[in-house]
Amino acid sequence: AQSVTQLDSQVPVFEEAPVELRCNYSSSVSVYLFWYVQYPNQGLQLLLKYLSGSTLVKGINGFEAEFNKSQTSFHLRKPSVHISDTAEYFCAVSSARQLTFGSGTQLTVLP
Amino acid sequence: GAGVSQSPRYKVTKRGQDVALRCDPISGHVSLYWYRQALGQGPEFLTYFNYEAQQDKSGLPNDRFSAERPEGSISTLTIQRTEQRDSAMYRCASSPGYEQYFGPGTRLTVT
Numbered sequence: 001a002q003s004v005t006q007l008d009s010q011v012p013v014f015e016e017a018p019v020e021l022r023c024n025y026s027s028s029v030s031v032y033l034f035w036y037v038q039y040p041n042q043g044l045q046l047l048l049k050y051l052s053g054s055t056l057v058k059g060i061n062g063f064e065a066e067f068n069k070s071q072t073s074f075h076l077r078k079p080s081v082h083i084s085d086t087a088e089y090f091c092a093v094s095s096a097r098q099l100t101f102g103s104g105t106q107l108t109v110l111p
Numbered sequence: 112g113a114g115v116s117q118s119p120r121y122k123v124t125k126r127g128q129d130v131a132l133r134c135d136p137i138s139g140h141v142s143l144y145w146y147r148q149a150l151g152q153g154p155e156f157l158t159y160f161n162y163e164a165q166q167d168k169s170g171l172p173n174d175r176f177s178a179e180r181p182e183g184s185i186s187t188l189t190i191q192r193t194e195q196r197d198s199a200m201y202r203c204a205s206s207p208g209y210e211q212y213f214g215p216g217t218r219l220t221v222t
């Protein structure tokens with residue numbers, strides 16, 4: 001069985017400040033890791049993925065994440081956020097086929 | 112190119128009625144997944160298909176829920192004798208391999 005914990009349900013941050021959204025997972029087998037973003041009234045959009053190789057992965061909109069196997073974490077970072085980054089962010093893990101999602105982190109960027 | 116589409120986008124139905132939710136995946140994607148998302152939560156797996164074969168239906172909550180993908184493309188999720196607890200966002204995703212691409216979802220409200 002797998003599980004994903006997103007430690008912060010809400011993260012407010014000022015525009016142009018850096019942000020880190022935390023994600024920890026548990027699994028007894030090797031996993032693939034993903035971050036999705038959900039803008040209001042829209043579907044889930046894939047931000048980035050870790051399948052293998054380099055533990056630092058870059059995604060769209062300037063986001064990046066680092067896979068840390070020893071800490072079973074996959075935290076999402078952006079050095080400077082914009083108002084348009086306001087959205088809900090979901091971390092997800094997969095080993096078989098289906099995705100197991102965390103409960104989400106609402107990122108609110110303040111002017 | 113065209114993404115995953117779902118119809119209807121919104122469905123209001125009375126308790127006890129049957130509903131059918133449709134998913135049209137990205138052309139050529141072998142795998143198709145159904146998820147259900149309650150308010151304030153991440154999506155939860157329901158079932159998935161490779162081509163027309165249903166590979167895993169362990170997430171379907173009870174036998175009122177069924178899904179099919181008869182020609183390996185469009186899929187229908189059917190809920191019989193709907194109950195208020197079935198109210199949620201139903202999301203479909205298609206996949207060429209490991210990553211999944213989501214449609215906009217169908218918001219189901221059972222009154």
